[in-house]
Amino acid sequence: MPPDPITQTLARYGRVTAARWWALAILREAQQPLTPDELFAAAAAATPKAPDRVTVYRALDWLVAKGLVRRIAASDRAARFEVASNNPAHAHFLCTTCGRTWCLPPHPTQWPPLPDGFVAHEAELVVRGQCAHCH
């Protein structure tokens, strides 16, 4: 029996563990970026032996380090995560009423000029306002 696609992907970068498998599987299905807590809850709902909260954090850190997942700082207290592969960088919309985070369609973002000697690595654009549901 051949390994499933998630296992295949993980194996290309290192050890395949249950926590990493569930994190990537859940993020792949997610319609919007998830907080570690939301991801933990989804895992707990999906399997009786879901990983510990701490393990979810560590799995996410690992997935980010491998470039499989991206971290969104957005704004409120908790970080959010989404799959990075086959998913070009894009801006996000944070509804200040319901708190939900939405992905915006990829759009060429023009970075401002940097002072001499500064080197940019990545940029993040967050738009705040009200979503269609809350407006």
Added chain:
Amino acid sequence: MPPDPITQTLARYGRVTAARWWALAILREAQQPLTPDELFAAAAAATPKAPDRVTVYRALDWLVAKGLVRRIAASDRAARFEVASNNPAHAHFLCTTCGRTWCLPPHPTQWPPLPDGFVAHEAELVVRGQCAHCH
């Protein structure tokens, strides 16, 4: 004796208190956005009867609500604040090595198109990388 400019500004929006006065005075002098903790430390260094930490948080919330100060979500855990009056919105640079936050020169940023029914209120652009000092 006429009130100083900071007192004048505060009085236009509500009560003038020591915490608000120090918060605005310190932010006006700051060369970069400050965290509540940095602001608290600066106040403690400036006066023997500096406000409590909690009061600093509340003063900042009030200043933001009045539009005198703006909150920057940047990325690391702590929020940062800078004066908003006579200071057009602009992007920020977060050095991933030293953790410092720098203001970038104002630059026209085009927002990505929003889905139907979404209403934008503000946008925040954070560039991450290495500053001239750390590069």
Added chain:
DNA sequence: GTCATTTTTGCAATTCTATTGCATTTGCAT
């Protein structure tokens, strides 16, 4: 200035999110 009313403050306790230390378990190359 004094008083009355409303707002703000300080302090302690609490919440929320994330990180660390360490003994135990697991993945996987051999």
Added chain:
DNA sequence: ATGCAAATGCAATAGAATTGCAAAAATGAC
């Protein structure tokens, strides 16, 4: 199957912010 590095669970800890409430301070009316 075995060995060992890597990952996990659990409890403790850290960091940032918020909340409740009695005491103190700011303003406006007299």
